[in-house]
Amino acid sequence: DIVMTQSPDSLAVSLGERASITCKSSQSVLYGSNNKNYLAWYQVKVGQPPKLLIYWASTRESGVPDRFSGSGSGTHFTLNISSLQAEDVAVYYCQQYCRTPTTFGQGTKVEIK
């Protein structure tokens, strides 16, 4: 199975500042035949189901604010929140869907400093 490792486990950022989360996969999730990275990011708020933010490593889901962006390729990925808002307090997960079983990172908790 592909192991997804996120860092940090938690971070506290001031309102309006940048938050960055890293996700590393134990194997490449770049599929050679279409040059796509099979990597997604989700936001999970307390008491709510996960919300898809980013897929194909950098494609923002419809309706997701443009302060959220994804980057990276192969085994190393980053989710950036350019200007943290109060409503962004949540746990964020990366997911690889390159190989079965699909696997998630352990989560990164984002709080307000």
Next chain:
Amino acid sequence: QVHLVESGGGVVQPGGSLRLSCAASGFTFSHYGMHWVRQAPGKGLEWVAFIRYDGSKQSYADSAKGRFTISRDNPKSTLYLHLNSLRAEDTAVYYCAKEGDFGDYLPYWGQGTRVTVSS
């Protein structure tokens, strides 16, 4: 719009069984693969099982193999997860999720149904 509604959760004793259901609407259910993902209290997301759009193929997490069965009724637009030989570590909120148009990212999730395994 896409709507997924899980039901069937509850409190069950170790070794017991449950059947979870996920009623889908707002899209052509028979065209999409479906997943179950769970989240134990205070823990992260754990993928449980997947079924192809036509039910012809299923896959399971190691933790679910031999105990859980995913199935679907396309005319009823309903997904199921049969849980058998339940253990305390199966306690979690179980979500159904629809696959994306071009891959197994998960753009739509239900609100979840809670399963508690306790004596």
